[in-house]
Amino acid sequence: MLPEAAHHPHVPGLAHHFDNLEQQAEATTLGMWVFLVTEVLFFGGLFLVYTVYRTWYPEAFAAASHSLDITLGTINTAVLITSSLTMALAVHAAQLGQRKLLMLFLVATMALGLVFLGIKSVEYYQKFVEHHVPGPSFHFEEPQYAVHAQIFFSLYFLMTGLHALHMIIGFGIMTFMLWWAWRGTITAEYYSPIEIAGLYWHFVDIVWIFLFPLLYLLGRHAH
């Protein structure tokens, strides 16, 4: 191996400290996977709190869960899964170097993300009107569950709020990707940014796939 071969300054997208694009792509992909492991543990803390209190207060959790709008929740799940599809298609287009198609799918992904966030805000607004936001003005229709339902709603807002924050960050990342695609930075040789942005997007989707049944579908099988 010739170490001098490492000094080729004019490969587009290649940082100076990597030997070649392959090594760089492997490193960035691994970096994103490690970051996602961190994210799993981050949300994991909330899932732990959820598990503990759902085990302690199953009736209150079921009652509180029933007050969520299952139709909007289901639509949002479908929207998000579709956005994962468009994201996967964007990665595919990037690998083939189809710049226009890539931009189209990125825009579609972002649009679906916005739809999700829009529906989520409608749901938040409903909860606000119903006084289901934890705090001094919290009110729950079934008084025997009121105290513990507040824990459910605390978790609901924290978990979906953190998820929404991740969506917003994802939207920011997609904006960058769109800019890079438009500028022509992304090519059939250098597409790893789209790939790792896709990993992140899919991860945020998967979190929702867990949140949806845990928050919306409690105790439904009994009715």
Place this chain on the structure above:
Amino acid sequence: MPSSTVLIPPHHYLNDGYGIKSWLLTRDHKRIALLYLASVTFFFFVGGAMAVLIRLDLATPAGDLVTDETYNKLFTMHGVMMVFFFLIPAIPSVLGNFLVPIMIGAKDLAFPKLNLFSWYIFVTGGLFTLYALITGGVDTGWTFYTPFSTVSSTTNVIPTALGIFITGFSSILTGLNFIVTIHRMRAPGMTWFRMPLFLWSTYATSLINVLGTPVIAITVLLVAFERVFHFGFFDPRLGGDPVLFQHMFWFYSHPAVYIMVLPAMGVISELVAAGCRKPVFGYPFVAFASLAIAVLGFLVWGHHMFVAGESVYSAMIFSILSFLVAIPSAVKVFNWTATMYKGAVSWDTAMLYAYGFIGLFTIGGLTGLFLAAIGLDVHVTDTYFIIAHFHYIMVGGTIMGYLGGLHYWWPKISGRLYNEALAKLSAGIIFIGFNLTFFPQFVVGYLGMPRRYHAYPPDFQVLNVLSSAGASILGVGYLLPMFYLMWSLRYGRLAGSNPWGAVGLEWTTTSPPPTENFTQTPIVTWEAYDYRAPAEGHVA
């Protein structure tokens, strides 16, 4: 060309740009290491100042120097500063940042911009915490136990929690950077089992950082939210469980002990090999012991809750698992000792710190076994025995390792040699001061003096005065290196690339190294610690 003839290269990372911008916007891992060196040193002395006031107050039984409220804030800030802003980042972000790429023959870490960003996050978190400190402090203890921290305390819990939350991301991103770098950036021929053991322990530490830190992040976030929005997760009046907080807190904070001590163990492996001119005895065992400590470290958090209403069965399991951590730790101690056996044992400063580490860590580790035993733990819980135990691990272990490593690699970092006699003297002062400070605390704790009180019965005064006297000696010992290391930057003798005659890729490049570390990517054809061949033979 023999390396000794070229004492200082014309171009190296320190003279590659001079302005403030060349430092604050640098992506060079070596310069970022120095940025960390300056910041952790600053936080160390802030935390140290609190310790000075604590020990001054405890010199008399009456608690007459500060009020009880101030005292609570002092030990809280001492803990927060030292744990989150010195002990956790010190070795990985200073020595790790400097050495990881060089030791594997890479030009930089995998993500240099992310590395710089991590430093900015670290400093931002530190400033938040300093802000909390200056505007009134916080009195919960560094452990933030609920519901006191969420309901009762009227001090700056939120800014401190946010400071810790923010700084956590710096640990995570640094860990991520190291993991990816060690996986993907090794030079040709640098296999996993040819890596210096410092890298194995840095890798194990990074795993804990990546897996554990997000949990403390979400935990302190919950504390902050609970204070603001009255969520009730940890408040029994609202159906919550304060012990759940303890579980989540210690799920990170116990492994954090290994974040602090594993890198020091890695440093000691390097020092012992170089100081004895021998390969580390049982290399694979020491390497896997690091991983074993990282894994087992995640399974023992419950031993912090033996008196917190934990079920007797979980307590027994956590007790057994805690005993198990002693095995990989002892493997390391025995292997270092076996390395010294029939070695050309040196008495250089770095080696003095290594001897100090091995002795003090052994005491800290063995007293840890006392605490893993449920019955005995009940007797000494929340006494000075605990304080002494974890200071033997963290100060006697981590700081000894950190200072030993800083001395050992200082010629590489700065290109210059420090005054060896002064360095040996201060190593001795630190060792004596440390033992005088903390050994009496084992005794006074066993006799029943509780931690976190600013007054105590007069019977305990002799032991407390000994401890305070030791602390002042220790303080002198910590200040001395500041001066002679700074002095060496200008007046020290030029070191040359390999002043200790050690092996390892870092000693094959110039001191200070060039910005890209090596003029040519090295090709590794030898095993780690190959002291049979002369060091020059390793220049590929």
